[in-house]
Amino acid sequence: MRSDCNVLPPPQRGTIPVRSGIGLRHAHYAGLLATRPDVAFLEVHAENHFSRGGPALDILERVREHYALSLHGVGLSLGSVDPLAAAHLDALAALVRRFEPAFVSEHLCWCSVDGAYYNDLLPLPYTRETLAHVATRIARVQDRLGRRLAIENVSSYVAFAGADFTEWDFIAELVDRSGCALLLDVNNVYVSAVNHGFDPFRYIDALPAAAIVEIHLAGFTRQAVDGELVLVDTHSAPVAAEVWALYDHTIRRIGPRPTLIEWDAALPPLATLLLEARRADCLMELAYDLAA
């Protein structure tokens, strides 16, 4: 299934093979370009390339010659009541035009209020008001970008009282109303399931499978808060066994999807990251075989 990376044709713009990819991180730039490992795609944090010139765009040009891209935003603040930041959206649109990524994604969260930004993936109350608000914002972003946006579920540590929906029902409704795609973060499902006491398999099974275009896998850490265990989505560790099991369940249910190994903190050598990606490939190959 995998072939020598040196004979792979350049990726067709706008497509991603259904295999695993890794995040493009500064510490791996030189190693990636020197060895050009066989991964299906690179995921890029959009904001790290909002420059209007210089090395941050140069590196994207160089990797884009060899890899498909998935453009992943962390700061658009889709759930905020604050107006959508026009400059942020313009910068995102410029990147999309220039690099033609296969996917463009953002988070189901908010990160600013009254003009102050917290630059974190903060949880939303899953109410009818929030659903209408976020669906409208997604529609505006999709109109601006001229393409479908994939929305990622986030890990959460607190929940709001008085919600009208479970998170999975909220997401299903959001897909229905906005026509958005989904970036399913399986690790985030597991982390939130432990933190809030719901069944992660029920969550996965309730999502509209056809909308899921990409999957994230990552590692979490454990913390004790007021005497209870809380899982924290730190992207600083290997994918946990429980998350691999949930991933296996997911791709058997919905079929294989381009899958990203997210590792942002305590970054390991590139070889370690590639081994994690290979494990995702192996599970997808098994799922393919079962479906055949």
Added chain:
Amino acid sequence: MTSLLEAERAFAAALRGDAAPVGCLALARLEIYRHSVEAARRAALAATYAATRSAMGEAHFERLAAHHARTVASTTGDLNDYGSDFAATIAADPLLAALAHLPDLARLEWAILEVARAPEAGPFDATALAALSPAEHADLRFRIAPASRLLVSPHPLVELYRRHHPEHAADLAVPAGVTGAVLIRRSPEGIEITPLEPAPAALYAAFARDETLACAVADVLDGHPDCDIACTLQSLIARGIVTGFVT
């Protein structure tokens, strides 16, 4: 249930430590978010201010970065924008008052970041300039390269930067002890940090203030009466520091 706006405002107040959020469960877990917000801001500062960090020492940097992260909000969804005013935080710190060079070193590192992210400029259109009549020259406003900044300091900034960020600045060929104007600019080879003589620095600064050529010349000659303006301007154009003009 409170409105979405009320929920976000209350949550933000809790992150700032002002109040408990309304209708939010598991209050102790909010500390995870508060820690994450501040850690991300501190990491952004550490990524930008490596030389400043080295120059002030780890303990002082961690203390000041934590203070800055708690007290100075981010204003965009891009953390790469965070920390533009860290030099002011350093300058206001009484424990570092004796290290007067630190705020300027921080300003240099912020300028490096801005230059790295600035747009490219096209080549200077000498033909268009030559086509103008001499009478039109006085009202021209020359444009400096977007990927350039000028800093003026009484401290030997380039030497300090080289000492505290050797892997980034090993090839900066600047004699020890040089003070005054420093030009930071992006070239195909990377970020260049070079001293700039007082007269060209004054001309650059006048253009950066969007002065007309007539005003800029008057300003430069006021401080540097022996300056050969035409020669200085040609040099800035030839070096790609002045990249255009508007009539």
